[in-house]
Amino acid sequence: MSLPVSAVAAASAAWVWAPDNAEVVEDDEYTILRLPDYYDFDLSVVSFTPAGPLGAAVDAVLERARTFGLPTLDWQVLLGSPAGLAAELAARGGRVKLDLEVLAADLGRGAPRLRPPAADVSLRWATDFATARDRATVEVTGFGGRLPPDERIEIAAARDAKAVPAGGGGTVVAYVDGEAAGTGGVAIVDGVARLTGGVVAPSRQGRGVYRAVLDARLSYAVTHGATMALVKGNAATSGPILRKAGFTTFGPEPVYALPLRQGGPSSRIGGRPG
Known part of the structure; x- marks a missing residue:
């Protein structure tokens, strides 16, 4: 639909x-x-x-x-x-x-089936300091800036520790060979899964890490009642992956x-x- x-x-x-x-x-x-x-x-x-x-x-x-x-x-x-x-x-x-x-996908019939990653990817929610710091490290690698102070990372981890089990959303971190390789966030608001901060470390790109993070966020969104996934994606990087995953560009x-x-x-x- x-x-x-x-x-x-x-x-x-x-x-x-x-x-x-x-x-x-x-x-x-x-x-x-x-x-x-x-x-x-x-x-x-x-x-x-x-x-x-x-x-x-x-x-x-x-x-x-x-x-x-x-x-x-x-x-x-x-x-x-x-x-x-x-x-x-x-x-x-x-x-x-x-x-x-702006891209969106209909989740009314469940999350789309995505091709598994080429890499052996494990996923963790950033609900503790170590994982939240890994998330921030990957974001700096992909987006620029620098690491937040430890107290801000602690606050983010504590927030997600409450929000993830409650169905409000959180941030997923992907690991390859034991190292943080990618991350992405999701927030569930009024039945809409807002996807943010999707990024993969440059050395891990091209192996399906972004797709694995996307799949985890969409599955979580459907589990917690979202009927639409919404993302403001980079037209040159995440955009093509999202369209292959069933998203439609709206402008x-x-x-x-x-x-x-x-x-x-x-x-x-x-x-x-x-």
Whole structure:
């Protein structure tokens, strides 16, 4: 059964990613996140609902963002963003730094059957410090940034230790030859499995590790009542794997980098797709 475009669009619009310890600045028209220093990007617009002229509203966001003193603002153009937003960002020096796309799969009849990995993969939920630290290490290898402080890893492990058995979701870590090789998260919200942070260590790519992590997350989602899987995936990397797994693309959501001061946008790649 195919998913209605309206249902996917609504589920995507309801999904605003924000880590627990981010600084949040918001008003009636926008929300900006200031990420902790160990993330692979610093500043991001995660919602934008202008009530007046689009150009003036974009300028207001940029003016507020400049008060952080950072060189670059990430701005994702969502499926429901105002028409013409991409052009406004480009006119202000924005460039596409990450091609994301919204993909979804119908889980109403169960999880799709995926081809087993070529590698001998074992999987663990990141519900203890050691596994949570392995997750963070793989994320740094794949996404950039640096390891969070130990206390943040402890907090994440404790959170998942409660959420995983309760059906709220968590993070899976894949191991090959005893070493952490890949990871990916899932959160179950209103019957939708939101897939995030899917990444494989470069040395382990091409052996089905991502597929094994995906399979674990989808199986968990179905077990806990999800009827839709939703992911904002990298069009060049995870996108092809997801489509082979039965996901359908519903549209692009590119991430733009906008310079906030002279010297141009940073080259760091922001965002953690699924």
